[in-house]
Amino acid sequence: MATLIQSYEQQYSIITADITAKIGRLRTANEDERDSLHKEIQGNFEEANDLLEQLELEYRGSGAGSRVSAYRAELQRVKDEYRKVGTNPALYNIDNEEYDDWSTGNEQRQKLLDNTERLERTGKSLTEGYRVVLETEQIGAAVLQDLNSQRETIQRSRGRLRETDEQLNRSTRLLKTMMMRALQERFVLGIVFLVLVALIGLAVYLSVT
Template sequence: MDNSPTALFENYDEDFKSLLTSLKQKLDGGAIRDLSGEQRKSSLKKVEAELDEAEEIISQMEIELPSMPLSIRTPYQTRLASSKSDLNKVKKALKDLQRESQRSDLLGSSGGKRHPGQSDSPYSDEPGYDRDQRGRLLAGTETLNDGSRRLENAHRIALETEDVGADILRNLRGQREQIEHTRDTLTQADSGIDRASGTLKKMIWKMQQQRFLTAGIIAILVFLILLVLYSKIFG
């Protein structure tokens, strides 16, 4: 199995495209819009789960990108940017569908019984219009808009947190590479020390041999000098 950064990127990209196709079919096909109530909510939750999985795949692609050689990194950066753009479009489609679903639920819960003489327009000022109902509808719409803004802020914070996490992972990868490089350098230095130690031992042994040889020559010379002096004195 090829675990190189490019191979892993290709695998993640293939998984992402398959998941993106599934998301587009669910959001653009109209199947979810035809549902209502709990069935629609359940389908939207499944889409959110798949969207989270797609974001995780994008994060993995970002992690693998810095490990690629610079000579081939540019086209992969372009593909990653395109994948992010496609994912943002799907996120927008999901938000629109969620807003539509929330408005549909709100209108469905507040538009029940009709009073005699009430106008078909929900904002009509004709006599008999239920002003309390209109007020509840406007309040519900404002609450929905406020919730949407909060969701957008939460999503923005989540994206920022995701970017920070990706930066941390890239830094950790760089630190790991530095540690591995330092370990290799220490291993080479250790090998050099072993070789130098062996060389020093050989030099010390040769010095000891030369010392013994020199001492032997001196002893022989002293013996010869003494022998010459003895021959001259007693000869």
């Protein structure tokens, strides 16, 4: 970027120096030479304006301090000098309305540059907004994925709780069954014990009698 700016500045310096030299030659040139010099100078002015436009865009893109205003002031000074040399249309065959056209053209170019800058800012704002939307979408997708993972975890936990509850129910039923069997066995043992006691008592009674 800096190398391109330096290149534009060098080209601009060469063009303005060439225009100044040609303006000096106008003072002593004959009619044919003046016509040729006028065309060359006007072409040089257009080229210089184009260079300044490119230079201003490069400065804006780089964010560095711009010297375009100083260059435009210098170019306007050269144009004024050219106007003074061409103030006698009969002598130099110059249409002074062209200078007003240049001034109007510069204003139009400045407006175009300002509009371009606004469009660039709008484009950057839209790009930034689109980036924010994409980031928000990504965050939302990540949150949804996390919620889905948590839901699956909760569902698995509920499944394990149901399995644990079923196992507890089976264990409770098993314990109840074991307790009933233990009570039944105790009842049977009690009856057997009573029968044995009765038989022993009967045997003792019979042995005594």
